[in-house]
Amino acid sequence: IGKSIFCAYFLQRFSFEDKEATIITESYSRKSVLKKAAAWKGGEMLGSAVDESTDSSAMKAVIDKAKTERQATHRLIYLIDGPPRIHPGDAQSVVFASPNDAWFSYIRKDWTRPMVVMPLWTMKELEAAAIELDLTMQVDDPPFDEESMGALEDVPVARIADLVEQRFHVFGGVARECLSTDKVFVKEQQDRIQAITTRPLWSGPQ
Structure with a gap:
C-alpha cells in the first residue's frame, strides 16, 4: 500500500x-x-x-x-x-x-528517531489480497484477454494467481502495480521499466 x-x-x-x-x-x-x-x-x-x-x-x-x-x-x-x-x-x-x-x-543523525522500512509484499500476500478485495483486473497480454478477465468472482483462483504472478515478476512486490485495476496504468508502468532497462549505457566520450 x-x-x-x-x-x-x-x-x-x-x-x-x-x-x-x-x-x-x-x-x-x-x-x-x-x-x-x-x-x-x-x-x-x-x-x-x-x-x-x-x-x-x-x-x-x-x-x-x-x-x-x-x-x-x-x-x-x-x-x-x-x-x-x-x-x-x-x-x-x-x-x-x-x-x-x-x-x-x-x-x-538522530538515534532517537529510528527509520522503519515497509517490506515489499510477497506473491502469496498479493494473491490473497486480490481475491479478498474481489478486484476487477484486466490485461492485454496472453494468456488473458479483456473479455475473459471480468470480476474476480467469475475467474478461477488459479487464473487470478497467474495474473498476480505475471505482474509480480515485472514489478516485484509493489502492490500499486500488482493489484491495479487500471490496465492502462499497468501498461504505462511496464513500458517505463522497459525503457529504462533497455536504455544504452553511456560509455563516455569517444
Missing part, C-alpha cells in the same frame, strides 16, 4: 486504541511544503485547513488550537504524510515518507 493509505490506517487504528489522544495530521509535498493540516480526537476531525499559496496561517491556527485545547494528561502525536523540513519538537511524531535522501540524511 502507499504511504498515504498507511498513514490513514495508522490514524484510524490509533484513534481506536486511544480515544482521548489528540492527533495532528500534516501533509507535505515532495519538497517539504506543508499542504494540509488537521486535528483529530476519538476518530472525529476537530478542524482542518489547506494550503493557501503563500499564506499558511490557517493551517498553523488549526495546529495551535488543537495543542492549546488538549488536556495535559492526554497524549499528543503528529502523523506526518510526506517529509517535513524538521520534526515537531513538542510531541511524538510518525513520518510516512517515500524514499527521500534529504529526509533520510536528517533522521540518520
